[in-house]
Amino acid sequence: xxxxxxxxxxxxxxxxxxxxxxxxxxxxxxxxxxxxxxxxxxxxxxxxxxxxxxxxxxxxxxxxxxxxxxxxxxxxxxxxxxxxxxxxxxxxxxxxxxxxxxxxxxxxxxxxxxxxxxxxxxxxxxxxxxxxxxxxxxxxx
Amino acid sequence: xxxxxxxxxxxxxxxxxxxxxxxxxxxxxxxxxxxxxxxxxxxxxxxxxxxxxxxxxxxxxxxxxxxxxxxxxxxxxxxxxxxxxxxxxxxxxxxxxxxxxxxxxxxxxxxxxxxxxxxxxxxxxxxxxxxxxxxxxxxxxxxxxxxxxxxxxxxxxxxxxxxxxxxxxxxxxxxxxxxxxxxxxxxxxxxxxxxxxxxxxxxxxxxxxxxxxx
Numbered sequence: 582x583x584x585x586x587x588x589x590x591x592x593x594x595x596x597x598x599x600x601x602x603x604x605x606x607x608x609x610x611x612x613x614x615x616x617x618x619x620x621x622x623x624x625x626x627x628x629x630x631x632x633x634x635x636x637x638x639x640x641x642x643x644x645x646x647x648x649x650x651x652x653x654x655x656x657x658x659x660x661x662x663x664x665x666x667x668x669x670x671x672x673x674x675x676x677x678x679x680x681x682x683x684x685x686x687x688x689x690x691x692x693x694x695x696x697x698x699x700x701x702x703x704x705x706x707x708x709x710x711x712x713x714x715x716x717x718x719x720x721x722x
Numbered sequence: 723x724x725x726x727x728x729x730x731x732x733x734x735x736x737x738x739x740x741x742x743x744x745x746x747x748x749x750x751x752x753x754x755x756x757x758x759x760x761x762x763x764x765x766x767x768x769x770x771x772x773x774x775x776x777x778x779x780x781x782x783x784x785x786x787x788x789x790x791x792x793x794x795x796x797x798x799x800x801x802x803x804x805x806x807x808x809x810x811x812x813x814x815x816x817x818x819x820x821x822x823x824x825x826x827x828x829x830x831x832x833x834x835x836x837x838x839x840x841x842x843x844x845x846x847x848x849x850x851x852x853x854x855x856x857x858x859x860x861x862x863x864x865x866x867x868x869x870x871x872x873x874x875x876x877x878x879x880x881x882x883x884x885x886x887x888x889x890x891x892x893x894x895x896x897x898x899x900x901x902x903x904x905x906x907x908x909x910x911x912x913x914x915x916x917x918x919x920x921x922x923x924x925x926x927x928x929x930x931x932x933x934x935x936x
Contacts, residue, residue: 597789597793597921598917598918598921599785599789599792599914599917599918599921600786600789602913602914602917603782603785603786603789603914606778606782606910606914607782610778670790670793691786691789691790692783692786692787692789692790693786694779694782694783694786695779695782695783
C-alpha cells in the first residue's frame with residue numbers, strides 16, 4: 582500500500598496575526614504544512630524541536646530582529662541548511678543586502694501576492710502536495 | 723505556535739500538543755467583531771468553487787495591503803498623531819469600499835457607501851454625506867472640519883470618527899465573507915477578517931481610547 586505523502590513544513594515568523602493567517606491560507610492551499618510563530622524567541626524555541634523545509638522570517642520583530650534570528654539559524658548545525666526568506670514591509674536595497682549578509686536565500690516585500698509566495702516556496706523547497714494547475718490563474722477581473 | 727488544521731501529517735507528537743488550530747476569533751474581541759452568519763444550505767458547484775478561488779486570491783492581496791496600513795496605525799509614533807491616523811484609516815476604508823463594490827453578489831443590490839450611510843444613519847455618530855464624494859470618503863473633508871495645525875480640534879472627534887469608519891469596515895468585511903460560496907471559505911475568511919478587524923480596533927483605541935460605554 583502506498584504511503585501517504587508527507588507535506589513539507591514551512592515556518593512563518595511574523596508578529597502580525599493577519600500576515601500569519603494569510604500565509605497559512607496560501608501555504609495550505611498549495612499543500613504545505615505551516616507552523617506559525619509570532620516572535621524571535623518562539624521561533625528559536627520551535628527550531629529546537631522541528632527543522633522545517635523553509636522559513637519565512639519577518640525582519641521587524643519585537644525584541645530580537647529577523648536578521649539576528651537568521652544569523653542564529655545559519656550558525657546552527659541543525660538548521661543552517663534551511664533556506665530563509667526574509668519578509669519586510671520595506672523595499673529598500675539596504676534591507677535586502679543586510680538579509681543576504683545574514684544568510685537569507687531570498688526576500689519578499691509586504692504587501693505580497695499569493696503568486697509571489699508560491700514562486701518563492703517552489704524555488705526554495707519544491708512544489709507542494711496540492712499542485713493544482715491553474716490555481717489562482719483565473720482572476721475576477 | 724500555530725498550525726494549519728487540515729493538513730494530514732504532523733512533525734511529531736510533542737509539537738502537536740503545542741500547536742493551535744488556525745485562527746480563532748479572540749474571546750476578548752471588541753464590539754466591532756464580525757457577526758456570525760447562517761450556514762449555506764446547498765453544496766456549491768465547481769463554478770462557484772472556482773469563483774471562490776479567484777475571490778480568495780483577490781482577498782489575500784487586499785488584506786496583505788490593508789495589513790500594512792494597519793501595522794502603521796499600530797506604530798507608537800502614530801498614537802500621538804490622530805490626524806495622520808485618521809488619514810490612514812480613511813484610506814483603508816476607501817480601499818475596502820472599492821473592493822466591496824466589485825464583489826460578485828448576485829441577487830443583491832449593488833453596494834455603495836452612500837446607500838450604506840442612508841440605511842444605517844442612526845448608527846453613525848459623525849459620518850455623513852459631508853465626507854463623501856463620488857462614493858469615496860474624502861480625507862480633505864475630515865481635515866477641513868476636524869483638523870487644525872496637524873492635530874484634532876477636539877479630543878472626542880477621533881474616537882467618534884474612527885468608530886464610524888470601523889463600522890463601515892466591519893460591514894464591508896461581512897460582505898466580503900458573504901461573497902464566498904463555500905462554507906469552508908466563509909468560515910476561514912470570517913476568522914481571518916475578524917482577526918484583522920480586532921487588531922485594527924485595538925490600534926485605534928491606543929491612538930485615542932473610546933469613551934466608556936461606546
